Amino acid sequence: MLGYVANRLASLVASLVVASVVVFAAIEVVPGDPASYMLGMNATPEAVAALRAELGLDAGPLARYLGWVGGMLTGDFGVSYTYRTPVSGMVADRLQVSLPLALYALALSTAIAFPVGIWAAARRGTAVDAGVMGATQLGVAVPNFWFAMLLVLVFAVNLRWFSAGGFPGWNAGVWPALKALTLPAIALALPQASILARVMRSSLLDTLGEDFVRTARAKGLTRGQALRRHALRNALIPVLTIIGLQFSFLLAGAIIIENVFFLPGLGRLVFQAISARDLVVVESVVMLLVFAVIVVNFAVDLAYAAVDPRLRRRV
Amino acid sequence: MNLLAVEDLSVEIGGAPVLRRVSLALEPGETLGVIGESGSGKSMTALAIMGLLPRSARASGRALLGEVDLLARTEAEMCAIRGRDVGMIFQEPMTALNPLQTIGDQVAETVRVHRRASRAEAQGVARLTLERVGLPQARFPLDRFPHELSGGQRQRVGIAMAIALRPRLLIADEPTTALDVTTQAAILDLLRRLVAEDGMGLMLITHDLAVVAETASRVAVMTAGEVVERGATREVLRAPRHPYTRTLLAAAADRPMRLPRIARTPLLKVEGVTRDYPGARRGLFGRETPTRAVRNVSFTLHAGESLGLVGESGCGKSTLTRAVLGLDALQGGRIVLDGEEIRAGEAMARELRARIQAVFQDPYGSFDPRWRVGRLVAEPFHVVDDAPGGEARTQAVAAALEAVGLAASDAGRFIHEFSGGQRQRIAIARALIIRPKLIVLDEAVSALDVRVRAQILDLLDGLSTRYGLSYLFISHDLHVVRAVTDRVLVMRAGEIVEAGPTERVFSRPTHPYTRELLAATPVLEMAG
Numbered sequence: 001m002l003g004y005v006a007n008r009l010a011s012l013v014a015s016l017v018v019a020s021v022v023v024f025a026a027i028e029v030v031p032g033d034p035a036s037y038m039l040g041m042n043a044t045p046e047a048v049a050a051l052r053a054e055l056g057l058d059a060g061p062l063a064r065y066l067g068w069v070g071g072m073l074t075g076d077f078g079v080s081y082t083y084r085t086p087v088s089g090m091v092a093d094r095l096q097v098s099l100p101l102a103l104y105a106l107a108l109s110t111a112i113a114f115p116v117g118i119w120a121a122a123r124r125g126t127a128v129d130a131g132v133m134g135a136t137q138l139g140v141a142v143p144n145f146w147f148a149m150l151l152v153l154v155f156a157v158n159l160r161w162f163s164a165g166g167f168p169g170w171n172a173g174v175w176p177a178l179k180a181l182t183l184p185a186i187a188l189a190l191p192q193a194s195i196l197a198r199v200m201r202s203s204l205l206d207t208l209g210e211d212f213v214r215t216a217r218a219k220g221l222t223r224g225q226a227l228r229r230h231a232l233r234n235a236l237i238p239v240l241t242i243i244g245l246q247f248s249f250l251l252a253g254a255i256i257i258e259n260v261f262f263l264p265g266l267g268r269l270v271f272q273a274i275s276a277r278d279l280v281v282v283e284s285v286v287m288l289l290v291f292a293v294i295v296v297n298f299a300v301d302l303a304y305a306a307v308d309p310r311l312r313r314r315v
Numbered sequence: 316m317n318l319l320a321v322e323d324l325s326v327e328i329g330g331a332p333v334l335r336r337v338s339l340a341l342e343p344g345e346t347l348g349v350i351g352e353s354g355s356g357k358s359m360t361a362l363a364i365m366g367l368l369p370r371s372a373r374a375s376g377r378a379l380l381g382e383v384d385l386l387a388r389t390e391a392e393m394c395a396i397r398g399r400d401v402g403m404i405f406q407e408p409m410t411a412l413n414p415l416q417t418i419g420d421q422v423a424e425t426v427r428v429h430r431r432a433s434r435a436e437a438q439g440v441a442r443l444t445l446e447r448v449g450l451p452q453a454r455f456p457l458d459r460f461p462h463e464l465s466g467g468q469r470q471r472v473g474i475a476m477a478i479a480l481r482p483r484l485l486i487a488d489e490p491t492t493a494l495d496v497t498t499q500a501a502i503l504d505l506l507r508r509l510v511a512e513d514g515m516g517l518m519l520i521t522h523d524l525a526v527v528a529e530t531a532s533r534v535a536v537m538t539a540g541e542v543v544e545r546g547a548t549r550e551v552l553r554a555p556r557h558p559y560t561r562t563l564l565a566a567a568a569d570r571p572m573r574l575p576r577i578a579r580t581p582l583l584k585v586e587g588v589t590r591d592y593p594g595a596r597r598g599l600f601g602r603e604t605p606t607r608a609v610r611n612v613s614f615t616l617h618a619g620e621s622l623g624l625v626g627e628s629g630c631g632k633s634t635l636t637r638a639v640l641g642l643d644a645l646q647g648g649r650i651v652l653d654g655e656e657i658r659a660g661e662a663m664a665r666e667l668r669a670r671i672q673a674v675f676q677d678p679y680g681s682f683d684p685r686w687r688v689g690r691l692v693a694e695p696f697h698v699v700d701d702a703p704g705g706e707a708r709t710q711a712v713a714a715a716l717e718a719v720g721l722a723a724s725d726a727g728r729f730i731h732e733f734s735g736g737q738r739q740r741i742a743i744a745r746a747l748i749i750r751p752k753l754i755v756l757d758e759a760v761s762a763l764d765v766r767v768r769a770q771i772l773d774l775l776d777g778l779s780t781r782y783g784l785s786y787l788f789i790s791h792d793l794h795v796v797r798a799v800t801d802r803v804l805v806m807r808a809g810e811i812v813e814a815g816p817t818e819r820v821f822s823r824p825t826h827p828y829t830r831e832l833l834a835a836t837p838v839l840e841m842a843g
Contacts, residue, residue, distance in 0.1 A: 210410060211405060211407050211410040211411045212410065212411055212412055212413040212414070214367065214405065214411075215405060215412065215413075215473065215476065216413070216424075217367055217397065218365060218367065218397055218398065218402070218403040218405075218477070219397065219398040219424060219425045219428060219476055219477075220394050220395065220396070220397040220398030220425070220428045220429055221394070221398075221424075221428055222390070222391075222394050223390075225428070229424070230413050230416075233415050234414070234415055307415065308414070308415060309414075309415060309460045309462070310460070310462045
């Protein structure tokens, strides 16, 4: 088990190094000079050169790469070109919205998908199964911004249970903050839950057909017991993979929902930073997201090993 | 008083009858062999007794366990009976155990489902039961997972799960079919011992007549959903009354008459061949030490000869086969086919490739299901320079199909329209079409029923005479190898331990391992 963890950790570090090089190189080749962008069309070449020196853009690529990585390791993500404030503070502010939102949506999605997927698999071929498959098809197909607007209309405009958007901040208390995130989380969770429920169903159907489930029935287990004790855990591996992918997506991919609900999240920050050629912010946020994806993958790998003893090779 | 009495059991699936008025009887302490080919309904009979038929199935008749009609029980009542009064073991030990649970938990579960037992008590029963089936605590602690055990050991765990509560009836559905011959002998011994110790009734379902001959006191022969003959094993095997039983016995004893071939031209020379598998990956760059699968193997196959290669799973015969086919690079030695070296890893000359063809075990997996048979059979033409096209190609396909006993019109059909035996004929036609000198048959008849197998062996024998073919015949089945080869190699742990003329090796084996293999092979005593 220790060997397995060490192995996964080593590959985590290697992935981070490779990713940082790729992110840095990609930003290098993006057209557009931040200094001239910041100073506007009428800036003199001298002023641009001075600003480039001030921003450290005139150093060689290697020196800038090392400086960037070294800074990140010490928590210094640099200063935003456009806002003139430390990037770490900006990102931290946005994470306070995006991370809870992603976790909230993921929790909802899992809480919906597991029972629904298991229910459909256990009632394979019945009206229940057909109904679930139809509903999840719809859940995948409906655009989430449209669903988000529907939620706003019903629950914010008509029923007035929730506000239509904005985020009061965590200082206003946990409950108001969570309340503000509820509609966006539901809007985000619906398509994810639909996908996850379908994966859960098909994976469980596969394992229900396995020989060891028949063996369990021959021991005297009821159909339900065989499903719970034997099929379910064996069906989890593909489901865990999807959950990992969904978390990464929810963290960075919520930009449309953030816009619908006026939430100051990471997605909007990246979008604004890219339009303003604020490369320091883009680099940092992209690297942060890469880090999040890799850590989530690591967690998923550990979850695999927790589920499947064949992966914990004795060392 | 019968332990089990099946009376007029009929089963329909979606309106189609799969069992017709099956009747069987079994007494305590007795072993009943149920014999039949695939699709004969023998497994369906077992599932009907267990109440585990597919949902679309409808059963009628009676299955009395003592006084209790199992077919009339509710699902909840059956759950209480399964595992407690009736235990069942299955064919595939590799997949019949839950890979995520320890063997101790899986055996203990049988106890905990039926009795109010604490975890510790159930584990105690599991420990004793595993020891009874030959998995002592010292070497096989309860916290082992199935993947840490061999196929035979897993089958022992499966048996332990079935007998933990000492059921009155044990149903074993092809329990040794997936196992090597020495493992099979050990498992059959175990079953015989358990039956004697517990006084259970054992219903042994198998396609292998020899297994029944050695294990069962009475036998029932099934075909097409019906029991066509039943009686004492000895009587049925000596004087079969039903024509089907007679064909089955004749097929099992079938031995094509091989004329001794005298050509002494070497066709395939394998000289000091060594094959390693790289070790498992450790960390990002490290690897464990490689596994030597084939060590320093040498042999010669002569033109027109049929050479057998026998050994148990893991002995390296498949690895050696892959090397001969030029699929893997060698770590030592060389392989020469018809005067030219097979350099695996490099592109093999098409002209050399065309001299060797292969037929594999799985008649279902070795064809693209979307291609028509004509295209499948013609596929090897791509290694031939002057491949016929158009009408000539159609003619060649038709000739190849006819040579293996199929019709030229079969070229237009899809592979799923054919039975297992017919598919294997198509595989042979595909190998034959470019007139190779050597055909490698890798367990080519192992998945086939006994009558079909006999037909394919006859076909192979006829083809070798007609086209002067040589065969390298790889199999774990000693009966088959004895029937169709001139010389035989016995392989164990990557090495050839014995080689010689087939009849000599089988009648006077010199190596202890060959003797062990032969002793473990069940024998079908045929009265003349």
